[in-house]
Amino acid sequence: MERTLIKDLMGKIGQQVKIQGWLQILRDQKSMQFLVLRDRTGLVQITLWKKGNPELAEKISTLGVESALTVFGKVVENEVVKLGGIEIQLENLKVEGNAEAPLPFEPFGETLPDQDYRLDWRYLDLRRQRNRLIFEVQTTLEEGMREYWIQHNFIEMHSPKTMGTPSESGAELFEIKYFDRTAYLAQSPQFYKQMAMAAGYENVFEIGPVFRADPSFTSRHMTEFTGVDMEMSWIDDHDDVMKFMENWLAFSFQAVKDKHNEEIKTLLGTEMSVPSVPFPRMTMAEAYQVLKSMDYKLPPEKKGDLDPGAERALGNYIKEKYDNDFVFVTDWPATVRPFYHMRHEDNPTLTKSFDLLGKGLEVTTGAQREHRYDVLAAQALEKGLTLPPIQNYLNYFRYGCPPHGGFGLGLSRLLMVLLDLPNIREAVYLFRGPNRLEP
RNA sequence: GGGGGCGUGGUGUAGUGGUCAAACAUGCGGCCCUGUCAAGGCCGAGACCGCGGGUUCAACUCCCGUCGCUCCCGCCA
Incomplete structure (x- = not known):
């Protein structure tokens, strides 16, 4: 399956897609999991109803933020979603490169470390x-x-x-x-x-x-x-x-x-x-x-x-x-x-x-x-x-x-x-x- | 190379002689939460306060040295 860039998801509503990028946010709730995936073109929310796929939910719970992922799912419109009004209903997920937790610093945090420290972890800083x-x-x-x-x-x-x-x-x-x-x-x-x-x-x-x-x-x-x-x-x-x-x-x-x-x-x-x-x-x-x-x-x-x-x-x-x-x-x-x-x-x-x-x-x-x-x-x-x-x-x-x-x-x-x-x-x-x- | 400033949990800060066996935020771990969206709530772990010496009854706090960072100057793109 060919990769879809996040910026092109709007044109793929109702379709199965493969997207690839970094896990920017994981909100792991009792019955739902929300992942925000980032590629070089943007951000998108990925949603999983845990009971629909407990095994997958278990795997997601172990993910560190900034892990590199390949995600398969269906693009759906959803006005409730603040991130562009669309989301991906998760069907499968491959962990290409897990990120250890905690990260040396949070590239997307409210405050950033000193520049010298960010230079030590330049590739994380460059993800911004x-x-x-x-x-x-x-x-x-x-x-x-x-x-x-x-x-x-x-x-x-x-x-x-x-x-x-x-x-x-x-x-x-x-x-x-x-x-x-x-x-x-x-x-x-x-x-x-x-x-x-x-x-x-x-x-x-x-x-x-x-x-x-x-x-x-x-x-x-x-x-x-x-x-x-x-x-x-x-x-x-x-x-x-x-x-x-x-x-x-x-x-x-x-x-x-x-x-x-x-x-x-x-x-x-x-x-x-x-x-x-x-x-x-x-x-x-x-x-x-x-x-x-x-x-x-x-x-x-x-x-x-x-x-x-x-x-x-x-x-x-x-x-x-x-x-x-x-x-x-x-x-x-x-x-x-x-x-x-x-x-x-x-x-x-x-x-x-x-x-x-x-x-x-x-x-x-x-x-x-x-x-x-x-x-x-x-x-x-x-x-x-x-x-x-x-x-x-x-x-x-x-x-x-x-x-x-x-x-x-x-x-x-x-x-x-x-x-x-x-x-x-x-x-x-x-x-x-x-x-x-x-x- | 010269001068100024800074150096406290992973990160960002607060504390500037005893009340600090160090506070807050964030991150991390655990639990809770019918869809969250800067999510939220509760609990927990995590710092011998850069390093060495000195002053003092007492030092994260003052002094000296040292290392690191940073800014300005010199040099240049």
């Missing part, structure tokens, strides 16, 4: 529909991103995650044993996607894991996360990257809205909005003016940079003034940017770079890259790097590399912004942090 929805949204979001890229002739890359030499900055890399030598986990596909530019791919993207050995204890950091990276060739400057990016992002958000708008409202209590294009832009210098006008005081050591408080303040300002959740902050000082960001011709202290803030949270860093070998090498030296460790990278620019730029985006951070999630641990399937390697 609102958590399932987060990853349905993520799936649609990535689908939208891919669709837009493919429409624009991008090639998908899968770059290695093990590296022989530290690339951008040694401090934040995880060292791993690699036979008789040391290797490093990639903290960005940066160099590899630029290599694709040198290879003449013109447009590439990658969605893959990146690793950061930062001992960060915040609601928005992870030691391993999914990076969304792209790089495009033959641009005039970083604004070409921003133009592409805002349209790409709006397209992907629209895909999410088309598919999940109602559920996001009901399960997450948030109204999602598709940002209007173009996103507001402000240079770093303008951002400082705005902060000054808001009386936001940056710590003096943050010269030329923003701190999280400043980012939140700018997010609020943009929301109020332009009614947009996003803002590009451009033209960051070279002092706070990596050596490979291209600098302005008329002002070499500033880079052709940008951050994208979403609701005041940094979700992206991007730039036009320096593709001229001599300039790039000079900038590396100026930053205090030595050339031999990055010579393989520098070589990409020796035999005809086109002008190019791109960005890296944190997938879970974008989900936080999209769904108004307060903590990145909710926006990722399994969180990894300095003290969290399990499950």
